[in-house]
Amino acid sequence: MARLTPDNLLLARKIIARFPEPRSATIMLCHLAQEQDGYLSPEAMEQVAELIGATSAEVLGTASFYEMFKMHPVGKYCVNVCTNISCQLLGGEELLEHAEEVMGIRSGSTTADGMFTLEDVECVAACTEAPAVQVNYRYFNRVSPDDFDELLEDLRSGELSRTIPSHGTLGNVRQDLHGDRVANITSPSQQVEPAWFPNGDSDEGPAK
Amino acid sequence: MSDTAVDTQESTQEVPKVVSSRFDVDDGHTLHGYTQSGSFEGYAALRRALTMTPGAVSELVKDATLLGRGGAGFPAGVKWGFCAPDVWPRYVVANGDESEPGTYKDRLLMERDPHQLIEGSLIAAYAIGAAQVFLYVRGEMPHAQERIAAALNEAYEANFIGKNILGTDFSVDIVLTFGAGAYIVGEETALIESLEGNRGMPRLKPPFFPAAKGLYMMPTIVNNIETLSNLPWLLSHGVREYRSIGTEASPGTRLIALSGDVERPGVYEVPQGTTTFRELFESERYGGGIRGGRELKMFIPGGASAPWFFPEQVDLPLEGRVVGAEGSMLGSGAVVVMDDTTDAVRACWRLVRFFARESCGKCTPCREGTVWEERILRRILDGQGRPSDLDLLLDVADNISPGPYPLAAHPEAGLEAVPFPPRQTTICPLGPSSVAPITSAISRFRHEFEGKINRKDSIPVTSAGVTSV
Numbered sequence: 175m176a177r178l179t180p181d182n183l184l185l186a187r188k189i190i191a192r193f194p195e196p197r198s199a200t201i202m203l204c205h206l207a208q209e210q211d212g213y214l215s216p217e218a219m220e221q222v223a224e225l226i227g228a229t230s231a232e233v234l235g236t237a238s239f240y241e242m243f244k245m246h247p248v249g250k251y252c253v254n255v256c257t258n259i260s261c262q263l264l265g266g267e268e269l270l271e272h273a274e275e276v277m278g279i280r281s282g283s284t285t286a287d288g289m290f291t292l293e294d295v296e297c298v299a300a301c302t303e304a305p306a307v308q309v310n311y312r313y314f315n316r317v318s319p320d321d322f323d324e325l326l327e328d329l330r331s332g333e334l335s336r337t338i339p340s341h342g343t344l345g346n347v348r349q350d351l352h353g354d355r356v357a358n359i360t361s362p363s364q365q366v367e368p369a370w371f372p373n374g375d376s377d378e379g380p381a382k
Numbered sequence: 383m384s385d386t387a388v389d390t391q392e393s394t395q396e397v398p399k400v401v402s403s404r405f406d407v408d409d410g411h412t413l414h415g416y417t418q419s420g421s422f423e424g425y426a427a428l429r430r431a432l433t434m435t436p437g438a439v440s441e442l443v444k445d446a447t448l449l450g451r452g453g454a455g456f457p458a459g460v461k462w463g464f465c466a467p468d469v470w471p472r473y474v475v476a477n478g479d480e481s482e483p484g485t486y487k488d489r490l491l492m493e494r495d496p497h498q499l500i501e502g503s504l505i506a507a508y509a510i511g512a513a514q515v516f517l518y519v520r521g522e523m524p525h526a527q528e529r530i531a532a533a534l535n536e537a538y539e540a541n542f543i544g545k546n547i548l549g550t551d552f553s554v555d556i557v558l559t560f561g562a563g564a565y566i567v568g569e570e571t572a573l574i575e576s577l578e579g580n581r582g583m584p585r586l587k588p589p590f591f592p593a594a595k596g597l598y599m600m601p602t603i604v605n606n607i608e609t610l611s612n613l614p615w616l617l618s619h620g621v622r623e624y625r626s627i628g629t630e631a632s633p634g635t636r637l638i639a640l641s642g643d644v645e646r647p648g649v650y651e652v653p654q655g656t657t658t659f660r661e662l663f664e665s666e667r668y669g670g671g672i673r674g675g676r677e678l679k680m681f682i683p684g685g686a687s688a689p690w691f692f693p694e695q696v697d698l699p700l701e702g703r704v705v706g707a708e709g710s711m712l713g714s715g716a717v718v719v720m721d722d723t724t725d726a727v728r729a730c731w732r733l734v735r736f737f738a739r740e741s742c743g744k745c746t747p748c749r750e751g752t753v754w755e756e757r758i759l760r761r762i763l764d765g766q767g768r769p770s771d772l773d774l775l776l777d778v779a780d781n782i783s784p785g786p787y788p789l790a791a792h793p794e795a796g797l798e799a800v801p802f803p804p805r806q807t808t809i810c811p812l813g814p815s816s817v818a819p820i821t822s823a824i825s826r827f828r829h830e831f832e833g834k835i836n837r838k839d840s841i842p843v844t845s846a847g848v849t850s851v
Contacts, residue, residue, distance in 0.1 A: 200579035241563030357553035365471035
């Protein structure tokens with residue numbers, strides 16, 4: 175655990191190669207580590223630091239700024255209830271209270287069985303579909319208290335395990351950059367002026 | 383738990399669909415769907431751009447007055463022209479970190495028409511001479527990330543991205559990258575910090591205008607998703623047709639997320655300047671009236687950062703300049719409607735709480751001020767408010783945004799409009815934005831605050847008895 179598996183290490187190196195500077199891959203690599211372990215462990219941050227040429231303190235400094243990175247294990251499913259303005263107007267706060275009651279925990283905590291972490295979150299860009307809920311960042315629109323109970327039931331029974339990956343996994347589809355199609359990704363200092371600007375900004379020739 | 387409501391009517395001369403024509407097309411997100419459906423032919427605009435010089439493409443975008451759709455409304459063509467001359471490499475960053483409360487349009491554009499965004503990004507990269515494009519998608523949007531990743535893979539395969547695109551000397555890479563949960567990263571210099579692997583704290587402008595000193599201190603153009611998504615239609619149909627929509631100062635359309643207390647909340651593409659808020663709220667095509675036939679109390683015309691409007695402002699057009707002069711902003715196209723049952727203090731607290739949670743902590747007035755604003759509002763809501771609290775609240779707010787704050791006119795109360803934008807003691811507008819709900823709510827609903835402060839019967843009673851006063 176904690177250190178990246180050989181497959182993920184390979185993937186990490188591919189991700190780093192997409193950026194002109196290795197440090198630009200910090201967030202993507204933290205996501206990768208969280209996908210593997212469900213949270214971001216100190217060992218994972220150490221390894222990310224090694225890979226991008228930073229110190230582990232620098233990686234922690236960056237990662238701790240971003241809410242999605244969990245420094246401790248969380249539930250299999252992070253249930254995020256939006257209570258910001260558009261959702262508040264249509265019952266988001268009441269839905270959060272309902273969630274606390276049926277889950278038996280306060281927002282910010284995890285159920286004893288490790289199944290759910292409940293969070294009261296800021297706007298998730300589903301304002302026209304209020305009140306909105308995300309489970310591991312997958313959307314559920316216009317959720318009534320009854321819908322919410324059903325959702326929990328489906329999550330417990332494994333009904334949604336295909337559509338909702340476990341915590342940490344974001345996209346099921348990844349960008350795939352083939353070496354032979356890549357134009358030119360190098361550090362900024364090695365870049366020259368673009369071929370389609372033959373004379374720089376001053377006198378642009380026609381494109382071929 | 384239904385799907386998002388979008389406008390399913392046909393694109394017409396009166397209400398054209400510039401960016402939303404594939405929102406209700408099932409395979410609109412695939413390369414096949416992109417080239418076979420919609421209000422323009424997919425990737426034909428890129429082909430057209432490649433027959434022009436990069437300078438001519440920039441000129442075209444400038445002539446069209448394509449205003450940025452992320453909030454500030456600055457013309458994209460002019461912004462592109464700010465790149466430090468003859469400094470290479472340059473970068474394009476597509477800002478997909480949509481998180482302004484009330485805003486929901488970029489996610490739809492990314493999920494339902496990713497090729498439109500990719501084609502727009504390619505056109506921008508060609509025009510400014512970018513070596514690489516970064517599509518920075520908000521972390522909490524995995525579905526958008528999947529759709530974009532799949533579209534990028536298709537477009538690389540089809541030679542629309544990469545080396546010698548379509549047999550020309552234009553070569554560029556597009557890389558998908560994610561955020562991880564931080565509202566402030568939507569601010570362009572904070573986004574650049576994040577893209578460099580740092581905490582997402584804004585940089586001081588000047589000197590760090592991205593077009594001069596952006597990513598890795600190189601010229602960088604950061605454009606909103608909707609702005610870039612306009613480019614394929616614009617290049618396909620031309621400037622004249624683009625300018626025939628909307629008004630002289632604000633041509634084209636806007637995607638509006640209409641949410642809150644209306645019968646039909648949804649994401650609607652409306653012509654800029656010629657549509658009024660009343661039409662948006664009441665017409666059958668859009669809002670369908672205030673929910674349950676109730677009365678309008680107030681509305682937010684452009685996201686949580688925008689000062690509130692009231693019934694007196696419903697006949698204003700959705701036009702950036704007009705809304706700015708009347709004391710608010712169109713911002714990111716987020717219109718939130720609140721009916722007469724809304725508790726103004728509670729709505730105000732919720733918005734301020736957002737800014738308090740999302741302050742990055744770099745500037746003292748915002749880091750300390752937003753937290754105190756939230757605490758004071760919270761205690762008023764909890765029945766623990768003090769008579770001096772409103773003055774204290776406005777005093778804290780004045781430390782973040784000194785002087786008169788943008789405000790809608792209220793003729794009955796003798797209040798004149800204070801135009802946008804506010805002044806600020808901070809690097810970025812996040813802190814000053816927290817003041818918008820406070821001054822808006824107090825200017826109109828001071829009695830609601832005072833009622834909560836003075837009425838002892840609103841003190842919450844717990845099982846242990848009455849809480850201390």
